[in-house]
Amino acid sequence: MIAPVGAALAPSLSARAETAPKNSTAVLPPVPTRKLGRNGPEVSMLSFGGDIPAYSPEYLDIGWSMGIRYFDTASMYGGGNEELKVAQWLAKYPERRKDLFLVSKDHPRQGLEQLLEQIDRRLERCNTSYLDLYFIHEMNVRLYGQDSLNWPKSAAFKKICEKLKSSGKVKMVGFSCHDAMAPQYLAAAAEGGFVDAIMVKYTPFYAKGGDLDKGLDACHQAGIGLIAMKTLRNAVDAPKRLPEFDKLGLTTHQALLQACWSDPRISAVCNRMGNADLIQSSVAAVRAYKEPLKVAHLELLRETVLASRHAMCPGCPSCNQRGAELDFAFGDISRFVMYYEQDGDLRAREKYHQLSAAHRDASGVDLAALRDACQFKTDYPEIIRRAERYFA
Amino acid sequence: MATEKKSSAGNRRQFVRTNVPMAERIAGGVIILLLAGIGIAIAIKGRHFNPDIFAVRADSLKSTAAAVIGKGGTALSSPEVKPPAENSAAEEVPAESSMAPAKPAAKGEPLEISLAGIKPMSPTEFYTADNLFEKIDGRAPAYQGFNVQQLRCRSFSVLAAPDSFVDVYEYRFDNPVDAFGMFALERDPKGRPLDFAPDGYSGEMGYFYRQGAVYVQIIASDTKAGTVALAKAIAENRAKELPADDHGLAGRRKLPADGMIADSVAFVLENAQGQADFKDVFQAKYKFDGAELPFFIMVATPDDAAKAWKSFQDFCGKFGTVENLPAVEGGKIFSAQVFGKWKVVYQRAGELGGVFDAEDAARARAFIEKYLRGGVK
Numbered sequence: 001m002i003a004p005v006g007a008a009l010a011p012s013l014s015a016r017a018e019t020a021p022k023n024s025t026a027v028l029p030p031v032p033t034r035k036l037g038r039n040g041p042e043v044s045m046l047s048f049g050g051d052i053p054a055y056s057p058e059y060l061d062i063g064w065s066m067g068i069r070y071f072d073t074a075s076m077y078g079g080g081n082e083e084l085k086v087a088q089w090l091a092k093y094p095e096r097r098k099d100l101f102l103v104s105k106d107h108p109r110q111g112l113e114q115l116l117e118q119i120d121r122r123l124e125r126c127n128t129s130y131l132d133l134y135f136i137h138e139m140n141v142r143l144y145g146q147d148s149l150n151w152p153k154s155a156a157f158k159k160i161c162e163k164l165k166s167s168g169k170v171k172m173v174g175f176s177c178h179d180a181m182a183p184q185y186l187a188a189a190a191e192g193g194f195v196d197a198i199m200v201k202y203t204p205f206y207a208k209g210g211d212l213d214k215g216l217d218a219c220h221q222a223g224i225g226l227i228a229m230k231t232l233r234n235a236v237d238a239p240k241r242l243p244e245f246d247k248l249g250l251t252t253h254q255a256l257l258q259a260c261w262s263d264p265r266i267s268a269v270c271n272r273m274g275n276a277d278l279i280q281s282s283v284a285a286v287r288a289y290k291e292p293l294k295v296a297h298l299e300l301l302r303e304t305v306l307a308s309r310h311a312m313c314p315g316c317p318s319c320n321q322r323g324a325e326l327d328f329a330f331g332d333i334s335r336f337v338m339y340y341e342q343d344g345d346l347r348a349r350e351k352y353h354q355l356s357a358a359h360r361d362a363s364g365v366d367l368a369a370l371r372d373a374c375q376f377k378t379d380y381p382e383i384i385r386r387a388e389r390y391f392a
Numbered sequence: 393m394a395t396e397k398k399s400s401a402g403n404r405r406q407f408v409r410t411n412v413p414m415a416e417r418i419a420g421g422v423i424i425l426l427l428a429g430i431g432i433a434i435a436i437k438g439r440h441f442n443p444d445i446f447a448v449r450a451d452s453l454k455s456t457a458a459a460v461i462g463k464g465g466t467a468l469s470s471p472e473v474k475p476p477a478e479n480s481a482a483e484e485v486p487a488e489s490s491m492a493p494a495k496p497a498a499k500g501e502p503l504e505i506s507l508a509g510i511k512p513m514s515p516t517e518f519y520t521a522d523n524l525f526e527k528i529d530g531r532a533p534a535y536q537g538f539n540v541q542q543l544r545c546r547s548f549s550v551l552a553a554p555d556s557f558v559d560v561y562e563y564r565f566d567n568p569v570d571a572f573g574m575f576a577l578e579r580d581p582k583g584r585p586l587d588f589a590p591d592g593y594s595g596e597m598g599y600f601y602r603q604g605a606v607y608v609q610i611i612a613s614d615t616k617a618g619t620v621a622l623a624k625a626i627a628e629n630r631a632k633e634l635p636a637d638d639h640g641l642a643g644r645r646k647l648p649a650d651g652m653i654a655d656s657v658a659f660v661l662e663n664a665q666g667q668a669d670f671k672d673v674f675q676a677k678y679k680f681d682g683a684e685l686p687f688f689i690m691v692a693t694p695d696d697a698a699k700a701w702k703s704f705q706d707f708c709g710k711f712g713t714v715e716n717l718p719a720v721e722g723g724k725i726f727s728a729q730v731f732g733k734w735k736v737v738y739q740r741a742g743e744l745g746g747v748f749d750a751e752d753a754a755r756a757r758a759f760i761e762k763y764l765r766g767g768v769k
Contacts, residue, residue: 054666058749061731062666062711275668276707350537391539 030099031067031286034267036197038223040172041132043101043268044070045261046286047227048279050272051077057089062276064096066283072199072270074105074137075122079347087127097128105137105176109144112151112160119169133172133197134164140179142329142359149184151175153192161194172196178230180323180331182315186215190222199270202228203314204259205302207375210317220265228260229270233338234310234376244300252304254285255293259301262292306376311338311383316375329359330370334383340390352391503546503560507625513549513557518542534577535563538570548626556619558626561609562634568605569640572659575602579655588631591644599627604637642691643674646743648768651678664688665748667707669700678768680759683752687759689745701726701739708735717757720764727757736760 033042048063049072060071073082083104090097104122108114119134141148151157152175164170177185178201189195198219206213219226238252245255260269273279293301312334313319323331332355340348352360367381374380502516517527521540525532528543535543542564550556565571575591583593583600589608592601597620598611608630612623638645647657656677664673665688675688690700705726708714712730719725723740736756737746745763747756762768 052663052666053660054663056665056749058731058733059666065711065731274666275663276666277668279666347537349539350533353533353536 027065028067028283030069031283032289033069035225036133036172036227036267037225040196040225040267041101043225044068044286045268045289046070046257046282047072047103047268047270048273049073049103049229049270050274051082052272052274053078054274055082055085057085057092060085060089062279063273064093066279067287068279068283069099070101070103070268072103073126074135075107075118075125076137083122083125087125090127101132102126102128103133103135104131105135107137107143112154112157115160116163119164119167123169130168131170133174134170135173135197135199136175138179139175139177139185141181142179142332142355149181150188152185152189152195158192158194161196172225174198174225176229177201178315178331178335180315180320183211183215183320184324186212186219189224190215190218193222193224195224197225197227197267199227199229201230201315202260202266203231203234203305203376204256204263204298205305205314205375207317211320212315212317216265225267226265227268227270228263228266230312230314231260231269232256232271233312234314235305235308237310238304238308242300242304244297248297249288250285251281252301254281254288255297255301256305257282257285258289259293259298261286261289262298264292310376310378311335311341313374313376313378318373318375319370319378322370322373326365327358328362328365329355330362330365330367330380330384333360333387334378334380337383337387337390341386349391352387500542500544503544503562505548505560505626505629507622507629509551509622510548510558510626511551512546514547516544516546518544535574538574538577539566540564540570540574541566548622550619550622552618553616555613556616557613558619558623559609559611559613560626560630561611562630563607563609565605565607567640568602568637569659571602571605571607572641572644575600575607576657576659579657583655585649586627588628590649592631594624594627597623599623601627601631603631603634606634608634640672641674643672643689646689646691646745647674647676647687648678648763650768651680653677653679653684664690667700667704669696669703670744678759681755683750683755685747685750685756685759687745687747689743692742692744694742697739697742697744700744701737704735704737720761721766723764725757725760725764727753729753738764740764 031044031046034045035041036043044067046068047070048060048068049070051074052059055078063071071086073086075083077083078085086102090100104126106115106118106122108118115134115136119131122131122134123129136144136151139148139151144151161173164173174195174197175185175189176199179185182200186198186200189198200216206216216226232253235253235256238256240251240253242252242255245252248255250258257269257271260266271278271282273282313331319331323329333352336348336352339351362384367384370380371378500516500518519527520542521532521536524535524540524543527545528535540563543561544564545559545561548558548560550558563571563574565574572591578600580593580595580600583595586592586594586599586601589601589603592599594600597613597615598609600607600609602608608627610623610627610630612619644657644659653676656675658675660670660673660675662668662671664670664675670688670690671692673688673690675686678685678687690697692700701724705714705728708726708728708730712728714726714728717725717727717736720738721740723738725736725738728735728737733748734750734753734756735746735748736750736753736759737744737748738760745760747759750756759768
């Protein structure tokens with residue numbers, strides 16, 4: 001099994017001088033913040049989120065004491081129990097709620113109206129009277145149907161967003177998306193103009209002027225807050241140290257995080273920090289961020305990522321286009337392989353089997369052509385072989 | 393007064409069409425031709441009809457019908473269906489769905505149990521991960537999540553009680569860790585521990601345990617003493633017959649049984665407690681001196697165990713206060729208070745373990761010292 005992301009980042013600990021408070025009562029100052037969208041609040045540039053096996057009130061303590069004030073969870077994380085850990089933590093420190101930016105997500109599979117019912121469950125599970133940001137989880141056509149492409153600009157969703165916010169249960173509404181159709185969803189959101197924030201699969205190496213780049217631009221100009229996710233997933237096997245970044249006092253992975261923040265459109269990076277080393281390393285990276293990385297450094301990072309083995313395309317134009325055309329869900333399948341290999345997440349098998357037979361059927365799909373056209377040369381023939389070995 | 397019979401049309405004049413337009417005649421002819429064509433097509437298709445689509449396959453009901461004969465005494469739905477011959481390997485029926493796409497059915501060794509007082513009442517059934525839902529419906533995805541390879545199951549009737557029977561299910565997984573994972577997921581918190589299978593428990597009507605890569609479920613049809621006794625005998629028989637394999641479960645074997653809260657055992661593949669060095673960790677809660685203590689164990693090489701212990705100690709030092717405690721029976725120990733909770737962690741050769749997130753330092757320490765002295769079995 002491939003080393004987990006945390007292991008890859010572990011050496012950064014020795015490279016950082018300031019990483020942790022010295023005793024249990026010490027809490028480091030908050031990490032740097034950015035404004036989330038045109039009218040949103042200042043939020044930590046580093047979000048503490050994802051489906052983490054070690055998630056517990058004590059684990060959240062580590063994040064908080066390191067200065068992170070942005071927690072991201074979801075109805076389905078931790079087998080449905082992760083929000084309860086947030087609840088326990090909030091029960092322990094009720095006075096911290098006002099300083100915390102808390103996000104949760106849900107799947108309105110029965111239609112947008114369901115969000116209005118689901119929010120009560122989310123609040124109850126998190127032991128809070130409001131969420132700072134409420135996401136539709138995993139926006140994609142397979143889950144929500146073709147019509148969902150229009151949701152971000154639909155009057156129905158706009159009305160639901162207004163209802164949610166006027167109820168006081170939610171301050172901001174948006175969606176998360178790591179689908180090949182992300183450019184279309186982003187474009188629709190920019191057109192609609194009422195979505196507050198979007199969390200999207202992101203890499204700092206998108207081709208300028210591509211569909212996704214245009215979508216990000218349009219959303220940014222429309223005042224929609226953008227949060228990057230899955231940012232380190234493609235660099236797990238990259239060399240941990242490079243001389244050029246050593247000079248900056250950064251590991252390769254810390255440089256990659258800084259490359260994300262170098263994009264002014266990105267307010268925060270939601271990083272699945274599966275162990276304490278990774279938390280410390282990521283916090284060190286955000287605290288060390290002073291200015292955008294130079295183009296030469298970005299280019300070096302891109303080449304390093306390209307040269308390393310990666311389990312999933314971060315979303316290049318070719319994969320986005322083919323993903324929208326094909327029934328075969330190669331994007332989802334490679335994501336599940338990544339969860340399985342990098343996180344040891346056995347539930348990846350369940351996710352794989354939840355795909356329909358047509359979405360799992362690679363017959364008639366030229367996987368080599370997919371790989372060759374991918375901007376990141378994601379090795380689909382090999383990844384799909386691994387998926388069949390692990391899950392089929 | 394003369395009565396005049398009026399027509400049903402009342403005062404209206406009867407209308408008889410004498411002139412039918414040509415277009416209407418043609419349309420009528422076409423419709424008649426179409427109806428005739430459809431009739432002919434049905435007749436032709438009917439000659440070559442596919443029984444898999446249009447007919448119930450009686451042989452696919454054999455095992456079900458046989459089970460019904462023994463279990464409920466219900467009348468057969470078809471006189472052609474016969475109960476299986478006793479102990480015959482030749483009559484094993486692979487489970488196949490007429491709705492499923494044609495594919496080779498899973499087969500394997502029939503499930504034979506040589507015990508007095510029972511006899512097979514149905515052939516052995518086999519299911520793969522793909523058609524497991526036919527047998528266990530909505531539970532199948534969870535089993536697939538742990539990479540189930542095959543289900544082998546069979547029902548046995550109790551000779552002394554015609555209405556009683558015992559169902560035997562053997563789920564084979566790809567490895568013992570996955571078998572344990574599924575077993576742990578379904579564990580009944582009220583179950584009683586078994587003396588013949590460490591990863592097992594009994595309920596009112598059944599026995600459930602992991603043996604090697606197999607998760608075994610033995611379920612009695614009722615709570616009669618004789619039926620339950622036979623279920624236990626079958627469970628013990630299967631535990632002896634199935635190969636023992638604890639690969640990947642070394643930590644599980646080390647978890648003591650004394651005071652363990654049975655449904656609290658969990659396996660964490662990596663990053664246990666958020667530590668990059670904690671891999672293949674088993675955790676369980678223990679009742680000790682009136683408290684509930686979360687306890688973990690990891691088995692590794694002595695070097696890796698020592699490295700993980702030191703790394704955890706450093707971590708605790710960064711976020712809390714650490715105190716080294718006197719070694720006990722070759723085990724070095726530290727105690728730490730982190731975010732208001734206590735951890736007492738030991739390392740002895742290739743074993744690393746400890747109590748974590750305890751409310752009370754003294755109890756946590758007492759538990760670890762007693763464990764290292766062999767006082768917690």
